[in-house]
Amino acid sequence: MTVRRDFQEPAPSRPDLVVGREEPFGSAREQLARGGSVLLHGPAGIGKSTVLRALAAEYAGTARTVLRCSATESESHLPFLALADLLGLVLDDVAGALPAAQRTALESALTGRESALQRDGLALRLAVLSALRALAADGPVLLVADDLQWLDPASAEILGFAARRLGDTPVRMLCAVRTEGPEYDRHLRTAPPDTLAVRLGPLTRAQTSALLDHRGYTGLPRSTVREIHRTSGGNPLFALELGRALAESPTPPRPGEPLPVPTSLRALVLSRLDMLSDEARRTLLVACVGARPTPALLHAAGRTDADAETAQAARLGLLATDPEGPAVRFAHPLISAALYAEAPAHERRAAHAALSTAASDPIERARHLALASTGTDPEVAARLAEAAALARDRGAPSVAASLGLLAARHTPPDGEPGPDGHRLQAAEDAITAGEVDLARDIAREVLTRAVAPAERVRAWMVVIEAAGQAIGEVDAAFPQALADAGDDPRLLALVHYQLAWRGLVVQGDFAQGREEAAHAAALAARAGDRRTELLALAFQAQAEILMGHPDAPATIQRALREPQDPRVACHHNGAGSARFRWLIMSDRLAEARSTVTALLREVQRRGMAESEVHYLRFLAETELRSGQCGRALALARESLTLARDAGIGEGAGAMQASLAEAAGGDVERALELGREAVGRAEEDGDAVYLSRALAALGHAQLVAGDARAAAGTLRRVRQLEAGAGITDPARGRWQGDLAEALVRIGEPAEAQEVVDVTRTHALRLGRESVLADLDRAEALVRAERGEHEAAIAQLTSVRDRLAKLGHALEEARTVFAMASLPVRRPAASYEEAAQQFRRCRALPWLRRVEAAAANGPAERSAAAPGGLPVACLEGLASMERQVAALVMEGATNREIAGRLFVSVKTVEATLTRVYRKLGIRSRVDLVRLAAGQGRR
Structure with missing residues (x-):
């Protein structure tokens, strides 16, 4: 019952x-x-x-x-x-x-x-x-x-x-x-x-966003989601109530304004606020609008009894004691939000007015002055514009965007610059901060009324920039922007620079992208717009690098000449980024690392969120090439987390994280991320990253032991890059993986053809590490044909060359290949390969070595550890088979995690998938299933 x-x-x-x-x-x-x-x-x-x-x-x-x-x-x-x-x-x-x-x-x-x-x-x-x-x-x-x-x-x-x-x-x-x-x-x-x-x-910001989407509160700007997360403290109930209040509100809050707090949440805290005196509530109101409230600031704002009043609030649980200093800190952000929402408008303005003179920071003073004022005021607008410029210089573009919108609100219609000039600057600051939804909304609002060509083209550029990798979704913007630009070379340069991106991303045509970029650079030079000229030259250099064009080094030098624009110099689409790509493709790993590290430090200082996402990914790529798999994994995960939080570059982040997981983390996770990256690129119509995402997925499939799937995926990469005119094999370095997968599925002739065609381009461009990868693949072809001595000699040469270049992971892969050759006295042992993979923290590869050592020279991919029956494990992925087999042996989750070099949580999640696929519910069922298979 x-x-x-x-x-x-x-x-x-x-x-x-x-x-x-x-x-x-x-x-x-x-x-x-x-x-x-x-x-x-x-x-x-x-x-x-x-x-x-x-x-x-x-x-x-x-x-x-x-x-x-x-x-x-x-x-x-x-x-x-x-x-x-x-x-x-x-x-x-x-x-x-x-x-x-x-x-x-x-x-x-x-x-x-x-x-x-x-x-x-x-x-x-x-x-x-x-x-x-x-x-x-x-x-x-x-x-x-x-x-x-x-x-x-x-x-x-x-x-x-x-x-x-x-x-x-x-x-x-x-x-x-x-x-x-x-x-x-x-x-x-x-x-x-x-x-x-x-x-x-508490939920993370990304989890809060997913929860709101799941409950139907979709389409919220990321800046609003960020504010919901901050106000709710990551509490899902509070976040959903705030989302509901926003959905029911006829007018969304302006950027920088607090969220409307629904009655259901106010009731949680207002009962305690009712126990305070009116003066104590006013003191707390000043504290809640201050950026960094302290007792000293409250006294300077005229709250003479602040000490006693904050002590009373602390006893009621409204304030928390800050162990690190004298700051006045609310016990939960919701208390502050409810207090502000409940206060009459004149009391809010009074609190802001008090802090407009008491605050020590000029940015904070300007913000409070604006919130204390009503109507337009040129002096207030000028103060806000100055504060926005200061915030921009300090590396706080999000604050600059908020101040710019306040400046627009206080600027008279006939002001100079006008309100829309401030709005467009705010939109550009929002782009820098990674708040693309806010930027897009501002630009579209400006386009509804702007008539000046310069403002209209500037707004169109924000709309296009906000689309990111999904630039194909804003195709209609280009003819309108060209019409607004007329024959102005400065405005035309802006549009043709974005057309270069469109040609590359949407059509996958590197030659067209290069031509548009060169045209944009020439127009910008004629107009004296050095910033756009530098961006266009950097784009031209990037395209030439990937095409294997002989002019690439010269174009990079043109983009690096003085005068430079400081923000372009460190931008992820600037000349510094192009130089990094050239260095890493030329196997100059030490220079590439120092270059990207300096760029990352600068964009972090400037608050350039999208560039930070990209440079973390670039640094992860550099560490991966150097064989520092643990550090590469941490950087790739950090980049992906930032990308998800900001909603920018998620596909590229998933691609790099897939490569890092396949090298130093969890192969199943690598496969998931690879599929995600492919899906995002296909959804966005992003021809540039589609081939790279497929290359990452194919690599993960090869590491997972699924050579047939890897071959199919990487054949598609070959077709895409041939159609795009990409000839430099150092771009994605997938050719060696494709040849290896083809050997493993019994297609040595096709593998040799891949090696021969790629070698021609690698020799022309001097890509030494790619040549080594190709030689390793060719050695596998020779071994497949029975030419074992020639294969050993070739692999020995590859190992030595990769060691000299500093490609430690690829060197370890070569030692593994040598140990796997079916000869009586292999040139290397599995233990040597294991040692090298351990030094690299290449855990998935280490597990493959251990499996090969246990099973003999030929890897038996269908076998489970310990010789247990595996018929019941058909249909499971590699990691799932390993975990299930160890459960059959009686190992605990912690023991399994230790043996497979993964976390206990990964083991638990893998077991959950195993149960679902096998139609069972527990470890006991798994053991019983295995026992039943063994009796057959």
Whole structure:
């Protein structure tokens, strides 16, 4: 018999709908699959009930009986109420299995009837224990308890008594409890001794964005999502309420303004605010509008009793003590937001006016002056424009954009520059800051009314720039921009520079892109626009590098000549970036590293978010070529995280992260990221990154042992790059991988043809490391033909050349190839290869060496470790087969993680996929399945 009592809202239909909680959800479901119990804990609104409902829905089907209760604060004083919820509906089913005294005590507790035995505490405790055992005799029992903190003490004590004595009885408890910190120990007394405590923490900005999208609050600008995340503190309930308020609001907040706080959230904090005096509330209002409020600042703003008033607020839990200094810090950002939302407009202006003179920073003073003023005021607008320029110079383009919009609001229509001039500068600052949604909205607003050609073309450039890699989506902007530019060479240079990108990204035509860039550079030089000329020359150089054009070095030198524009010099599309690409393709790794490190440092100083994303990726690429796989992995992950947060360059970030994971992380993750990168490039119509994304996916497939898939993917890369006119093999370095995959699937003739064609270009361009990769692939072709001595000689040469060039990972791959040759005395051993891969922290390759050493010279990709039967593992990916086989051997998750050089969380996630693919639910089922296969 199964008892189900619905919660207040339906459970998600699939676990993947528990947005942002994949890791804790995976840990909890693994614990339940093992037959253990789980205690979810965290602050109010953090998502405990959502995760609990999803877990309960998933595991209710495996339980014979499901018992549920959900306590409330108002009922927590009623004794045995939770017991009544849990056991009331099954009392008749278990009563017959209980001794008379226990039955009477339980009936008395659950029904509230008077009885001589009602006060017999031991009988009641034993009755609950016996009832659970009786239910478990018919099959597993799942006990689900939400809001454990409101459980009546009598029920909590008795459940704890039973839980400590259940032993191996198949009773699992799934509970959730509200905790503000890590203090959950006392609640564990209600659960079995082996209960896993899982804390749910704040969501990241990317997870908050995904949650809002999932609940239908789509299309929010990233600056708004960022503010929702900041105001909510990563609390999903608070974030959804803020998202709902924005969706219902007829007018969205202006950039820089606080979010509207719905009544549902104000109620959480306003009751405590009501306990403050009016003057104390005004003091806190000044604190909440200040950028870095301190007692000294509050005194300077005229709040003479600030010390006593902030002390009172701290006692009420509104302020938190800052251990690192005297700053006045609110206990939660929502308190500050609710206080500001509740304050009358004249009190807000008064608070800003006080800080417009008290604040020490000129940027903050200008901002407060603007927010204290109403209507247009040329003097205020000028102060704001100066502050925006200062913020720009300090490397805070997001602040500059906000100040620019305030300047536009306070500029008279006939001002010079006009309001739209300030808006366009704000849009360009937003682009620099990575806030492309905001920039696009500003530019489109300007286009609705601007008539001046310069302003219109400038706005069109923002619209095109904001499209990023999806430039094909704004095709209609180009003819309109050309019409607005007329015959002005300066404006035409801007448009033709973007047309160069369009030719490259949309059509994949490097020759056309080069021609447009050269035309743009010439127009800009005629107009005296050095900034656009430098960008166009840098683009021309990039195209020539990838085409293998002989003019590339000369074009780079032209782009590096003085005078330089400081922002272009460090921009990811500037000459510095072109020089980095030339250096790394020419195997000058040390120079490439120092160049990109200096560029990264400069864009971080300037707050150039998109350039930072790119340079982190470039530095990861450099470290990967040098064999520093651990550092490359960390940099690639950081770049991808920043890209996801800002919504820029995600496809390129996924591509580089895939390569880094395949070299130093998790191959399954590398495959996922490779597929993501391909999908994004195809969705955006991005011909430039599609071939690179496919190359990354093909490499991951080769590392995973799927040579046939790798060959198919990399053949597509070859076709795309031939059509685009890309002849420099150092661009993606996929040709050696394609040849190796072809050898492994029995196509040595095609592999040799790939080597021969690529070698011609590599020799012409002097690409030494590519030539070494090709020679390694050719040695595999020779080995396949039985020319083992020639193969050994060629691999020995390759190893020495790669060592001299500093390509440590490729050197280790070459040693591995030497050790794998089917000869009596191989030129290298698996142990040598393993040592080199360990030095590189190339964990996926190290696992391949260990598998090869265990299985002999020829890798047996279908075999599982330990010689276990593998028929039941068909259809699983490489990592999934390894993990499943180790589970069959009896290894724990921690032991598996240690043996495979991955995290425990990766093992748990992999096991979850294994269970789903095999149609089972636990480790026990996996072992049984293997045992059944072995008997066949």
